[in-house]
Each structure stands twice: as C-alpha cells, then as structure tokens.
Amino acid sequence: xxVGLAQINPTIGAFDENIAMMVGCAGRARxxxxxxxxxxxxxxxxxxxQDLLERxxxxxxxxxxSRRLVSSVSGVAMLFGCLTPARYGKPLHNSAILCEDGRVLxxxxxxxxxxxxxxxxxxxxxxxxxxxxxxxRDIPLGITICEDMWSGTDLMPLHYxxxxxxxxxAGKGARVFINLSCSPFDVGKMDVRRxxxxxxxxxxxxPFLYVNSVGGxxxxxxxxxxxxxxxxxxIIAHAADFEEDFIAVDLDSMKGDIHTVTGSREEAVxxxxxxxxxxxxxxxxxxxxxxxxxxxxxxxxxxxxASRALGAENVLGxxxxxxxxxxxxxxxxxxxAANIGIRTITLPIYDIFKVYLDVLExxxxxxxPDVAEENIQAxxxxxxxxxxxxxxxxxxxxxxxxxxxxxxxxxxxxDMSGGYALISDLPKMMVYDVARYLNSxxxxxxxxxxxxxxxxxxxxxxxxxxxxxxxxVLDPILELYLEKNFSFDQIVGRGFQPDVVSTIIKMVxxxxxxxxxAPIGPRVTAxxxxxxxRYPIAHGYRRS
Numbered sequence: 001x002x003v004g005l006a007q008i009n010p011t012i013g014a015f016d017e018n019i020a021m022m023v024g025c026a027g028r029a030r031x032x033x034x035x036x037x038x039x040x041x042x043x044x045x046x047x048x049x050q051d052l053l054e055r056x057x058x059x060x061x062x063x064x065x066s067r068r069l070v071s072s073v074s075g076v077a078m079l080f081g082c083l084t085p086a087r088y089g090k091p092l093h094n095s096a097i098l099c100e101d102g103r104v105l106x107x108x109x110x111x112x113x114x115x116x117x118x119x120x121x122x123x124x125x126x127x128x129x130x131x132x133x134x135x136x137r138d139i140p141l142g143i144t145i146c147e148d149m150w151s152g153t154d155l156m157p158l159h160y161x162x163x164x165x166x167x168x169x170a171g172k173g174a175r176v177f178i179n180l181s182c183s184p185f186d187v188g189k190m191d192v193r194r195x196x197x198x199x200x201x202x203x204x205x206x207p208f209l210y211v212n213s214v215g216g217x218x219x220x221x222x223x224x225x226x227x228x229x230x231x232x233x234x235i236i237a238h239a240a241d242f243e244e245d246f247i248a249v250d251l252d253s254m255k256g257d258i259h260t261v262t263g264s265r266e267e268a269v270x271x272x273x274x275x276x277x278x279x280x281x282x283x284x285x286x287x288x289x290x291x292x293x294x295x296x297x298x299x300x301x302x303x304x305x306a307s308r309a310l311g312a313e314n315v316l317g318x319x320x321x322x323x324x325x326x327x328x329x330x331x332x333x334x335x336x337a338a339n340i341g342i343r344t345i346t347l348p349i350y351d352i353f354k355v356y357l358d359v360l361e362x363x364x365x366x367x368x369p370d371v372a373e374e375n376i377q378a379x380x381x382x383x384x385x386x387x388x389x390x391x392x393x394x395x396x397x398x399x400x401x402x403x404x405x406x407x408x409x410x411x412x413x414x415d416m417s418g419g420y421a422l423i424s425d426l427p428k429m430m431v432y433d434v435a436r437y438l439n440s441x442x443x444x445x446x447x448x449x450x451x452x453x454x455x456x457x458x459x460x461x462x463x464x465x466x467x468x469x470x471x472x473v474l475d476p477i478l479e480l481y482l483e484k485n486f487s488f489d490q491i492v493g494r495g496f497q498p499d500v501v502s503t504i505i506k507m508v509x510x511x512x513x514x515x516x517x518a519p520i521g522p523r524v525t526a527x528x529x530x531x532x533x534r535y536p537i538a539h540g541y542r543r544s
Contacts, residue, residue, distance in 0.1 A: 001137050001176075001252065004029035004037040004076075005237070007224045007245045009215030011283060012046030013058065015065035019044070022080065023072050025246060030076040032248050035137055040180050040213035040226075041081035041110075041146050042094070044069060047182040047213065048220075053092060053124045059083070070099045077105070077136065081145065081180045084109070090126035096143055096180050098134055106134035110145035111165050118184060118220065118523070118531050119147075131168040142166065142174030142206070146181040149200055170204040176251060177204065181212045185223035185272050186526045187265055190241070193225070198233040205231045207251060214244055216279035219520045219531045221272045228256050242271035266437035269430070269524050273422055274309040276522030280420055281310065281395065290394040292381055292415070293317040293337060293344065295329030296454060299399040300336050300445045301435050302422050306397060312341035316394060319346040320381045322353060324459055332446045339444040349380045356380070374459055378414025386417055395419040398519050403428040403471060405518060405529055406478050407504060408511030416518050424521035425528045427478065428454070428471040469500055477504050483527040513537045 006025035010018045022039060029037035041047060045062045052058045066082045077100035084095040084107065094110040109128030113121040131148075133140035144165050152164035166177065177200065183193060193210065201208040207230055214224030228237035228249045237256025239245040249256030262268045281287070289306055293299050306315045317337045321330055330346075337344045356376050357364070364372070385396045398418030402425050404410045423431060435445050453465065468474055477496055480486040481504070486494075491501045515529045516537060527533055 001036065001139060002032070002034045002248060002250045003209060003228075004032060004034040004246060004248045005209065005211045005226045005228070005239060006037055006039050006043075007212065007214050007226045007239045007247075008039060008043060009222075009244050009279070010040075010043050010046045010213070012049055012217065013052060013061075015045065015061055018046065019065060019069050019072065022069060022078075026073045026076055026078055028246055029248070034076055034248055036077040036079060038178055038180065038209060038211045039078070039080040040211050041096075041182040042083070043080050043180075043213065044082040046217070047222075048120075048217070050120075053083070059085075059092070066097065070097070070104060071102050073099070074101045076100075079143065079178065079180070081182075086126040088126075090124065092125050093128060094121060094125045094145060096145055098136065098141075098143070105136065106141075106143070108134065108143045108145065110148060111163060112147040112151055112161050114147045117527070121147075131165040131172070133169055133172055133174040139176055140172075140174045142169035142177040142204075144169070144177065144179045146179065146183060149177075149179050150196060166200050166204065170206070174204075174206065176207055176209070177201070178209045179211070181210065182222060183212050184523065185221040185268075186528075187269065187524060188526075190223065190225050190261075190268075194227070194229075194235070197227075197229050201229045201231055202233045207231055207254070209249070214242065214275075216276035216522060218280065219276075219523050219528065221276050221522050221524070223268070223272065225261060230254060241268070242275050264437070266433050269426070269434055270305065270437060272524050273305050273522055277306065277309045277420065277422060280522075284395075286395045286419075288314045288316065288392070288394045289397050289420075290316040290318060290385060290388050290392070291397040291399055291418075292385055293319050293333040294399075295326075295332035295336075295449065297431055297435055297445070297449050298401050298423060299333070300449050301431055301438065302397055302399045303336060303342060304340055304438050304444055305422060307340045307342055313343075315340075315342040316388070316392070317342050317344040318385060318388065319344055320349050320384060321346070322349050322377045324377075328448060328452070332449050335446050336444065336449070339446075347384055349377060349384070352380050353377055369459070375411045375414060378411035380414075382411075382414040382417035389419075397422050398424065398521070400424055400518075401426050401428050401431050402525070402529070403468075403474055403478060405515055406482065406511070407468065407474070407507035408514050409468060410514065410518075412514055412517055416514070418519045421519045421521035424518065425524045427475040427525075429475045469504070473500065474504065477501060478508070481505060481508065482533065483525060509535075 079098045084093045096108045098106040111128040115122040148165040151161040197208050209228050211226045213222040223241045225241035226239040237249040239247045240259040241261045247257035319333050389396045396418035398421040400410045480491050492498050
C-alpha cells in the first residue's frame with residue numbers, strides 16, 4: 001500500500017479554500033499512485049476554531065463542507081480531520097473520516113481531549129468511547145488523532161489518562177498506525193514527537209504514520225515535519241518543516257520521500273516567527289507594518305525578520321530620538337535600515353517631551369524625576385507609531401522580548417503598543433542568538449548592536465542592568481519559574497542568590513496586569529504568556 005501525507009496550512013473557517021487545497025493534494029496523491037492520502041487533524045475547518053464551535057452556522061457549514069469534500073474526490077482514498085456531531089453530551093466530536101469514491105468507509109473520534117497549556121478541547125468536544133481498527137485494503141488501520149498517542153508513555157509524565165487508544169488498537173489487531181495531528185511548535189518539540197512515536201511504534205511493532213499541520217494561527221505556530229517510522233523506530237519518510245509539503249511512502253517496500261528539515265534551534269525560531277507573521281498579516285488583510293527603530297537588538301531583530309517575511313518594501317522604520325538617545329543608537333538604526341533596505345522616517349520627540357513636562361509641571365513640581373518621566377517618552381513613541389498606523393494603514397509591530405514582558409520592564413501604551421509582538425516569546429539571550437544567526441546568513445545587524453550594553457535610554461547613562469539582573473542570570477531564573485513551575489526554594493537550590501530570585505518572582509507576579517494588555521505574538525517556548533499561561537491578576541497568594 002502506498003500512502004501520501006499531505007501537510008497543509010488550512011485557514012480557520014475558509015471551507016471553500018480548504019476544500020480546494022485538499023482536492024488538489026488528493027489529485028497529486030492519485031498521480032503518484034497512492035492508495036490513500038492523509039491530512040492533518042481538523043484539516044477541513046482549521047485549528048483551533050475556539051468559540052466558533054459554539055456557532056450553529058459554523059457547525060452547519062463545516063458538516064456541509066465534509067459532505068462536499070467526500071463527494072469531490074475519486075480514484076484515491078482520503079483520511080482527513082474534521083468535526084462531526086455527537087449524539088449526546090457535548091454536541092461535537094473531533095473526528096477523522098476515511099472515505100473513497102464518495103463513500104465513507106470509517107469514522108474515528110478523538111478520545112483523549114487535552115485541556116492544559118494552550119488546549120481547551122473539553123470545552124467543545126465529547127470524547128470518543130472506543131478505539132476500533134478500520135479495515136482498508138485488507139489492512140487494519142489504527143487511526144488516532146493527536147493527543148490519542150500521548151498516553152501510556154513515560155516520556156510525558158504529567159499526562160495522565162485512564163485509557164490508551166494506541167494500546168487498545170494494537171490489542172485489537174491494528175497493523176498500521178496513523179496519527180492526524182495539529183501539534184504546535186515550541187523549541188525542542190520535534191524531538192519530543194519523534195520520541196513519542198518511536199516508543200509507540202516499537203512497543204506495537206508496527207509502522208507509524210504521523211501527519212502534522214503547518215502554518216501560523218494567531219499565537220500558535222504549527223511546524224509540520226510529518227514523518228513515517230518503522231516498527232524498529234527508523235524514519236523512512238519525512239516532510240519539510242515550516243512549509244506545506246507532500247510526501248509519499250510505500251509500506252510494502254518501506255521506502256519514502258525524505259525532505260530537508262531545519263538544522264538548528266535558531267533556524268527553527270526564525271522560520272517560526274516569519275511564518276507566524278506572514279500568516280497573521282495575510283489572514284487579517286494586512287500588507288504593511290511599521291515599528292520603532294531604537295538601535296537596540298530587539299528592534300533590529302524584529303525589523304530583519306519583518307523585512308524577510310513581508311518584503312523590505314512593506315516595512316517602515318521610525319527613529320524617534322529623545323534627549324537621552326545616544327548618537328550611536330541613531331547611527332546603528334540608520335545602518336540597519338540601509339542594510340535591509342527598509343524605508344525610515346525620523347521623528348525627534350524632544351519638543352513633545354518638553355510640552356508634556358510643561359503641562360504636568362503643576363503636578364510634578366517638587367518631585368524628583370523618576371519612572372514617570374521615562375514612561376512619558378515611551379508613550380510618546382507609542383502614540384506616534386499608532387498615529388502612523390491609523391494614517392497609513394500599517395500594523396505596528398511591538399518589539400519587546402519575553403524577559404522584559406516577564407518582569408514588567410516595558411511601558412503600557414508605550415513600547416507595548418502594537419498589533420503583533422513578534423519576539424515577545426523570545427528571552428533576551430535567545431534574541432541575541434537569533435541576531436547572530438541572522439547575521440550568519442547576511443550581515444545586516446551592526447556589530448555594535450550585539451556588543452553594546454542594552455539600554456532603554458530613557459534617562460542619562462541608563463543600562464538595563466541598573467534595574468535588572470544580568471540577562472545571563474535573569475533568563476535561566478525565568479525559565480525555571482515560568483516554564484518548569486519551580487518554587488523559590490527549588491530555584492535557589494540551583495545556585496541562584498535568594499534575594500535575586502525573590503525580586504524576580506515578585507516582578508513577574510505583579511506584572512500580570514501589563515501582560516493582559518499586551519498584543520499577541522507567536523509562541524516558540526514551552527510556556528508562553530497569554531495563550532499558554534493563565535494567572536489571576538488580583539490574588540492573595542504569596543510565595544515564601
């Protein structure tokens with residue numbers, strides 16, 4: 001039996017567009033001599049539809065689209081992810097339909113519904129009751145949907161389920177396993193998926209076909225990387241990652257297509273951010289973006305990524321020097337813009353800042369300058385960028401990083417203004433790693449940007465380390481606290497100074513209100529703010 005894996009980038013609710021894409025892939029599979037073509041989880045309606053699933057018209061259109069797709073493909077069987085109605089309990093199943101020449105051969109419902117981190121499937125779906133193989137070409141197929149294969153393995157100790165669909169299917173005679181997934185990207189996720197599939201394939205002594213979706217959806221990035229693994233845990237077919245792809249595998253000869261995949265963490269992050277920005281702007285009808293260029297590493301990386309993703313002609317850089325902006329910062333911003341070919345405008349904020357101070361003088365009189373004056377400068381810049389956005393129709397890219405968002409080293413309605421925060425899930429040290437990777441491709445970011453001490457330049461001789469620990473200390477503590485949920489004692493046990501750890505934890509906790517008002521951005525770490533981390537703003541819990 002020959003099987004095609006169609007790694008596609010569906011748009012949520014764009015049923016006609018998605019059907020056309022899937023029919024085209026089915027035709028390609030037919031021409032390649034495939035008996036079956038497999039699409040990802042929720043390929044037909046896109047993932048995650050969220051509360052669109054509570055709309056009766058969306059459900060009706062999705063069910064109609066399923067019927068149209070089944071009747072539109074002939075000459076090759078098709079297995080695709082979609083929603084189906086449930087008879088009782090929650091109104092819907094997350095399902096996979098196997099069909100051929102207008103006939104439905106089998107229907108499988110997802111049994112393990114994730115409700116953690118970014119997932120909330122128990123809100124919408126009823127789990128399937130049983131797992132039964134589906135016979136196709138005299139081969140019992142063990143069809144599972146995403147989370148169904150993440151049970152019963154010591155590789156995921158925090159995932160506890162009362163059943164194991166893969167083991168159930170193996171016990172009922174399934175000989176070839178297929179998993180339809182919408183598994184979002186984070187750094188290191190591909191290795192985890194391979195380990196999970198390898199454990200299942202070797203345990204069941206059966207080949208395992210894994211088909212993942214690709215594309216950016218709001219904050220989520222789906223990286224594809226579909227593959228086929230033998231019963232010995234060897235990969236014999238592999239799709240590219242971070243792009244649509246089609247591969248075929250012959251399960252008789254156990255040979256398939258092998259396409260190139262990403263080679264490093266930094267390359268994967270760059271591809272993820274660029275794909276996220278491309279899909280977000282395309283699906284929102286946005287063609288141009290603007291951002292503030294400070295001459296620092298964050299705005300430099302954001303500008304390079306935006307120009308690569310959208311084209312330099314669609315990116316506008318705005319240089320907004322204040323009384324405390326150094327000449328080096330302006331020079332580096334101008335040099336960066338010239339290197340990547342984006343247009344810039346310079347809008348000094350000295351006079352505007354003075355007017356603010358004059359107006360506020362009766363209120364501020366007798367008080368020493370502090371963070372209030374610093375934030376005024378950031379908010380002036382945010383207002384200018386939003387004015388340009390309104391007038392020119394550009395979306396503002398916020399340039400803050402995860403380290404800053406974590407501890408609140410950012411200004412509401414200032415540098416947090418914007419429609420998309422492209423590097424908001426990159427810790428500061430990762431921003432530097434990405435910058436160096438981008439320069440290895442083409443040297444566009446001035447070397448001084450990478451070697452100068454980072455500074456917001458909102459007061460004389462300011463440095464980030466005046467207010468924060470060195471990022472080499474801050475980032476590891478944040479990773480332990482945010483991504484691994486380590487306690488104060490556990491973090492201190494890793495060798496960090498207690499007073500530093502205590503200060504950072506307090507800064508993170510009291511900055512939750514800021515993060516709730518931040519623009520969304522693409523998720524690249526295991527625990528991202530917004531979609532991946534949900535904490536109350538007002539609470540009385542205080543860690544010792």
